[in-house]
Amino acid sequence: MHATATIDMVDSISSPATTGQPIPQAILDAAAIAAYIAGNSWPTWDPYIAARPDLLLAGRAVSITLTARARARCFDIETGGGSPAEAPGWYHDFADRTFGLPWLYTYASQVQTVINMMSAAGIPRSDYLLWSAHPSGGRHICGPAAYGTGHGCGYPQADGTQYGLLPGNCDISIMFAYCFAPLPNPPNTEDNMLACGLNAQGAFHVFRENPDGSIDYGIQAPGANGWSGGVAGQHVAELKPFAPKPGS
């Protein structure tokens, strides 16, 4: 999977409705959150969504269930929660696809078992996202080239990894940005414009930075009022050159 844009995601069990504590500051500040909607004694989904309706609307709030018989975007496979064998059934009958592919969460050491269970049920790896828990490997996403550290962590490729703790009894994860629905790109402004220029044919090209850190560009042909040619979500290295060099 070729991707480098990432988004930090925070989860916790703390809230006034669950542990009698304030909603953690890290949740209030998060770019993305995950919260329990079913299956345990800490249903943080409702209080967190009440506090962060913006993340729900943006597809950056991930609902988690610990039971295989509840609707959520993510099935939590761990001791006291779901089992690898339950993953295919949950995936077919309960996974919430409103904001994209279903997620499976499990220990890094159990990821291969989950992949094998899904594969045996005819569900290819490309049809779901894997959120691994690997707290001893530093800030990384599990895989043969462990994004963030540059060397393999010994576990299969994940789409994001829960790797550490934040104050307020919170977990921190780093997720590839494709795990979330893309945000609509804002209009070009002086604040998000990185570079601009006219090519040899007189077309105006603008590079801009999006809220998720990706870079795209737009082209305005000579005499045109609108924009075309934007390539949302692609990095500059993947974009084609502006135009033939003058005189070439």
Ligand SMILES: [Zn+2]
């Ligand atoms: Zn890892």
